[in-house]
Amino acid sequence: MPKILKYILIGLITVFGLFMIGAIVLNIMIASAFGAFENNYSVSELKEEYKTNEKAIDDLILYFNKIKPKDKFVKIEFKDGKTIGRLLIQDKISNSVLFQHWDFSKNILITPDLKNKLGWDLEKVEILKEKLDKADCISIEDGEPIKIGFKRAGLGMYSFNIFQNKESDRTLYEDKCNFILVNRKLMLEYGGGAVGPQCFQNLK
Incomplete structure (x- = not known):
């Protein structure tokens, strides 16, 4: 050749x-x-996870409600001990977004602008992360019900929604797709991402 x-x-x-x-x-x-390599939790597995961590989740909620500004809506997700996966701050009256960012150092939370909005120091941030870790969760989101992000699956998220108000209408959350109403206190949620499953894959 x-x-x-x-x-x-x-x-x-x-x-x-x-x-x-x-x-x-x-x-x-x-x-x-699409979450092919992530754990896709069944409803019964999520119920068991919640039961195991219920006390830690309740403690997390108490602490979050104590430190969050009363006039602002806050959603925070931790990527690891040093990185914030996402932070959203909204004004509760006007609904205007005051801050929204992804994947940044937790040290940014104590810069003058954010400290003025949240009033958090590093100690509060670290305690919040510790309480999330004890609850085996990764995020917490203000609202009724308050949403505790449990685990990601691809771009989706499994969450525990905890009702704080006895008068809240639970019937809005019985679609058996994104929401599974377990009892008067707990609702399970699967929020799909831009790609991949949009509903619970295993209702058992």
């Missing part, structure tokens, strides 16, 4: 090999985004 044909063949095989590797990596990334 002439050398030039040999080199052309080697080049084609190399390009094809790289193309196949790229296709495999792309498929893995897409599967990951």
Whole structure:
């Protein structure tokens, strides 16, 4: 075989090999985004997780209600001990977004602007993270019911919604898709992402 044909063949095989590797990596990334490698919890598993961590979740809610500004809506998700996955601050009267950002250092929370909005210091942030860890959860969101983010599955999120008000209308949350009403206190939720499942996959 002439050398030039040999080199052309080697080049084609190399390009094809790289193309196949790229296709495999792309498929893995897409599967990951759809939650293929995440734990998809059943309703019974979520009930058991909540039962195991109920006291820690109640303690988390008490602390969050104590430190959050009364005139603002706050949603915070931790990515790890040093990184905030998402923070949303809204004015409760005007509903205007005062701050919204993803994936940033927790130290930003004590900059003058955010400290003025939240009134949190690093100690409060670290205690909040500790209480989330004890509850085996990753986020907390103001509202009625208050939403405790349990675990992500791809771009989706499993959450425990805890009713604080006895008079709240629970009938709004009985669709058996995104919401599973367990009792007067607890509602399970699965919120789908931009891609992947949009409802609970296992209702058992």
